[in-house]
Amino acid sequence: MSQTIFYILASLSIISALFVVFSKIPIYSVLWLIVCFFTIAGHYVMLNAQFMAIVHIIVYAGAIMVLFLFTVMLLNLNKESEPHKRTYLKFAAILSAGVLFLTLLAAFKSTNLTPYQLPEVNEVGYIQNVGIKLFTDYLLPFEISSILFLSAMIGAVVLAKKEK
């Protein structure tokens, strides 16, 4: 049962990622990227990380993708305006991406990654565990990321401000 769900999710995410890269109109690629993010959230649920799935949907599909959609509409990119890129660059991209992909796949197939069969974490206090660990062991990165957000906000405002 879970295997079929996994295969459906995996094929959906790969197909939607391909549509993101290959569709010529930017707004279609934004919409396909939202589909891809939902399937990735499904992968998180399958991997027993429900909290990550929720955070992923809220942050990516809710915030970042809305930002992308607004930008695409604001810049009026709703048309097919992209001329062809030079063919040697396309060839180089296919070659490098494909060869690296095949190499990594061969490596995964030949290594024998046997997972430990440890007992599952107690599911009930999962979010509680995340919160406790976030505010004790990971307190410094947490605070630093708040400073990062502040600087990103100021930087975005300064960069997008109209020059006089």
Add this chain to the structure above:
Amino acid sequence: MNQITITHILFVSTALFFIGMYGLFTRRNMITMLMSVELILNSVNINFVAFNKYLYPQNLDGIFFTIFIITIAAAEAAVAISIIINLYRSHQSIDVDDASEMKY
């Protein structure tokens, strides 16, 4: 549940990574390039969560790496989009080949 080995998930994330890499190489539209970068970051996130679940299910460190990657991705998207808007304002296009003043 344990029918799915970690190799399957690594296959999916590797495929997503290289689709994003291909998009980053071949597209000229800056917004689509940024979306390819988001695909790459998401494939890394899947890897972190998968390794956390299969190898160290008693720890939560992979989850925290994923949380901080999502945080940085959000900040990065905001700054990059403001740069794109600024570029559009000065060049009237977001084609990367049009912004070549600093190339030489």
